[in-house]
Amino acid sequence: MELSPKISRRNFYSLLWHAGFLSLSKPFMDVDTVVPSMLVDAGGTAVQVGVLTAIMVGGANFTQLIFAPFISNFHYKKKFLLIGINSRIFSLLGMGLMLLYSSFLSHSLIIWFIFLLISVFSFSGAFANVSYTDILGKSVLTESRKPFFSMRQVINGIILFGSALAAKYILGLTGYPDNYGYMFIIAFIALFIASLGFWNIDEVIPSKLPVKTAKHFFTLIKEEWKQNPRLKYFLGFINTMGISISLLPFIILFGKEMYQTGAGSTGWFLLIKIGGSVLTGFLLFFLAGKYKYRYLLLGSALLSLASPLFLLLPFQIPSLIVVFFFGGIIYTAYTVSMNGVLLEISGTTNRSLYTGIAGAGNILPALFPLVGGWIIKHLGFEIFFGLFMIVVFSSLFFIYKMKCKK
Numbered sequence: 001m002e003l004s005p006k007i008s009r010r011n012f013y014s015l016l017w018h019a020g021f022l023s024l025s026k027p028f029m030d031v032d033t034v035v036p037s038m039l040v041d042a043g044g045t046a047v048q049v050g051v052l053t054a055i056m057v058g059g060a061n062f063t064q065l066i067f068a069p070f071i072s073n074f075h076y077k078k079k080f081l082l083i084g085i086n087s088r089i090f091s092l093l094g095m096g097l098m099l100l101y102s103s104f105l106s107h108s109l110i111i112w113f114i115f116l117l118i119s120v121f122s123f124s125g126a127f128a129n130v131s132y133t134d135i136l137g138k139s140v141l142t143e144s145r146k147p148f149f150s151m152r153q154v155i156n157g158i159i160l161f162g163s164a165l166a167a168k169y170i171l172g173l174t175g176y177p178d179n180y181g182y183m184f185i186i187a188f189i190a191l192f193i194a195s196l197g198f199w200n201i202d203e204v205i206p207s208k209l210p211v212k213t214a215k216h217f218f219t220l221i222k223e224e225w226k227q228n229p230r231l232k233y234f235l236g237f238i239n240t241m242g243i244s245i246s247l248l249p250f251i252i253l254f255g256k257e258m259y260q261t262g263a264g265s266t267g268w269f270l271l272i273k274i275g276g277s278v279l280t281g282f283l284l285f286f287l288a289g290k291y292k293y294r295y296l297l298l299g300s301a302l303l304s305l306a307s308p309l310f311l312l313l314p315f316q317i318p319s320l321i322v323v324f325f326f327g328g329i330i331y332t333a334y335t336v337s338m339n340g341v342l343l344e345i346s347g348t349t350n351r352s353l354y355t356g357i358a359g360a361g362n363i364l365p366a367l368f369p370l371v372g373g374w375i376i377k378h379l380g381f382e383i384f385f386g387l388f389m390i391v392v393f394s395s396l397f398f399i400y401k402m403k404c405k406k
Contacts (some may be wrong), residue, residue, distance in 0.1 A: 050373020
């Protein structure tokens, strides 16, 4: 069946429905502020923060390399999208109930449950993302993609800011663990409503890329590597710039250790981060059709390099606020540009394959938080920030070589 303007429009608004309610849920389960703050309040160490960040950021995305060969063998991907989103929904419910009834659990068991449920949440998200990228690429007309990305950012911005205010209020309403329990229950409800948008998608175009064995999958990757020179630079960029979105959990740890920040400060950091994200989303919406992904990538890299430098300023909490504001800008710019670049360098039949290949680009983002936690514990934050800046600086080379045209 052909993708008609009517079906494209239906899918367009179904995907926006999901994006809107997803943005409503995000502040209540924010992986940069809420989750690491919850772990630290539960007694988590720097190494444990590093491990959890590795799972949430790089580790989960790396598993796309495993999921993609399996999903690529099917003409239609909607059922896998629903499996992934529903797994995330129930992990949020489990987290909320566990925290609300944590008085019946031992300290070590709480830590184990946090790791287990966050792992399910993160890995199921990676599983769903392989199908989501494929469906987005073939279920919305090409000329509607940039308007979709831009409109999604505007909707995200409007809803995110109000949701962040509510999350900040709830974080300060009660103490640990009830405040975090309420946060995850609200996130569960919002994500459940968001999933209804996926149920309404009409997937009409088949997109099967047969992958017989793991060896066959890596053969396909090798062929794409030879035929598409931009692919290796794309992977190089993800492996270097990708660590930028794993910085903020360590800034939460830095604030708690250096300035004894609490849940109230975490609420402010969350609000500031989302403020930066909202502002960036609106700017990209109004500049839709005028900006190029290349300059978006370059700008986010330069802001990432500048972020640790602000911690050297003798302003304590204000310097942290600047870093979280930059973090919101970086996250939005990185997300919008990477989605666009992935669609630009891939085709309809191999999009699931490319999503899986992109997972291989998360080797360093998966390892860096693990190494970072060890470095902070044994060598201090200064060495950690220095290594972070060196890796991000190397991403400038890959930005130049990718030569994004759109």
